[in-house]
Amino acid sequence: MTRVVVDVMLKTEISDPQGQAVLSALTKLGHQGVQAVRQGKRFELEVTDPVDEAAIRQIADTLLANPVIEDFSVHVQTS
Amino acid sequence: MTASAQDVAGDLADVRIGVVTFPGSLDDGDAARAVRLAGGSPVALWHGTHDLEAVDAVILPGGFSYGDYLRAGAIASFSPIMREIIDAATRGLPVLGICNGFQVLCEAGLLPGALTRNAHLHFRNRDQCLRIEARTAWTGDFEPGAEIVVPVKNGEGRYVAGAEVLAAVEAEGRVLARYVGANPNGSSRDIAGVTDSTGRIVGLMPHPEHAVEALTGPSTDGLGFFTSILASILGARAVSTG
Numbered sequence: 001m002t003r004v005v006v007d008v009m010l011k012t013e014i015s016d017p018q019g020q021a022v023l024s025a026l027t028k029l030g031h032q033g034v035q036a037v038r039q040g041k042r043f044e045l046e047v048t049d050p051v052d053e054a055a056i057r058q059i060a061d062t063l064l065a066n067p068v069i070e071d072f073s074v075h076v077q078t079s
Numbered sequence: 080m081t082a083s084a085q086d087v088a089g090d091l092a093d094v095r096i097g098v099v100t101f102p103g104s105l106d107d108g109d110a111a112r113a114v115r116l117a118g119g120s121p122v123a124l125w126h127g128t129h130d131l132e133a134v135d136a137v138i139l140p141g142g143f144s145y146g147d148y149l150r151a152g153a154i155a156s157f158s159p160i161m162r163e164i165i166d167a168a169t170r171g172l173p174v175l176g177i178c179n180g181f182q183v184l185c186e187a188g189l190l191p192g193a194l195t196r197n198a199h200l201h202f203r204n205r206d207q208c209l210r211i212e213a214r215t216a217w218t219g220d221f222e223p224g225a226e227i228v229v230p231v232k233n234g235e236g237r238y239v240a241g242a243e244v245l246a247a248v249e250a251e252g253r254v255l256a257r258y259v260g261a262n263p264n265g266s267s268r269d270i271a272g273v274t275d276s277t278g279r280i281v282g283l284m285p286h287p288e289h290a291v292e293a294l295t296g297p298s299t300d301g302l303g304f305f306t307s308i309l310a311s312i313l314g315a316r317a318v319s320t321g
Binding site for chain 1 (some may be wrong): 109110150153157191192193194196197198199200239240241242265312
């Protein structure tokens with residue numbers, strides 16, 4: 001088994017009010033050094049070997065992310 | 080009732096409008112009731128089957144299908160009944176998605192864009208003025224530019240799309256309705272609903288099915304969506320048989 005991580009983020013042109021709310025909270029807590037926050041999703045998939053990365057990309061593109069508003073990246077963890 | 084009025088009522092009652100229930104749907108009962116008040120026959124459809132029961136049109140109701148897990152409407156868009164609806168819709172079956180149903184239609188790729196978290200992050204529930212802009216199978220009974228008041232209630236109702244998609248939707252006259260006055264969720268260009276290029280597949284964030292009776296709604300303006308689709312279907316039948 002191999003762990004495959006899929007990170008999903010809103011596209012940069014789509015505003016992220018949740019990230020903005022986190023930034024606002026950080027500012028109130030005194031963390032002045034943080035200039036911007038964007039919030040996304042992380043999926044951890046346990047996949048039988050050998051990992052078919054094309055299949056994982058298809059999973060990400062059809063279900064895990066909505067390509068209309070989100071980008072994704074796939075990371076196969078090698079330990 | 081005169082003989083012809085009875086004929087019309089009988090014809091209307093012959094129109095079968097499917098209302099899908101997903102796990103977590105909330106407004107399927109009100110949608111069915113709205114169909115009945117408009118004179119049609121609502122048909123309950125279940126998410127886990129492949130049976131469209133020979134309906135003439137389908138309504139995807141509001142609610143939180145599959146708990147809104149992953150993204151609102153995402154998992155519902157892969158349900159067994161949606162496979163049939165997507166297939167039938169591409170062959171001309173009229174479909175109205177209300178609120179969560181609109182989210183399902185966008186997730187299914189039947190309508191452009193997506194619905195995202197409200198810009199102010201709050202759930203917004205109030206009576207809302209809308210301007211009906213597109214003439215579709217679901218809005219034919221409204222005068223172009225008609226302003227109506229129906230409830231809006233959502234947490235993820237902010238309509239977004241890429242700049243090119245938005246420009247195309249505007250240029251092709253596919254903005255179904257726009258918020259008038261305050262925009263309740265930060266939707267791009269105040270868009271409350273969109274239609275596909277045929278005018279048969281339509282999505283709307285606010286809730287016309289909650290504005291069909293004076294006792295419970297802010298108006299009866301919402302009834303127009305349900306009378307429109309009945310008239311559209313009867314009109315199509317008259318053409319095909321006449």
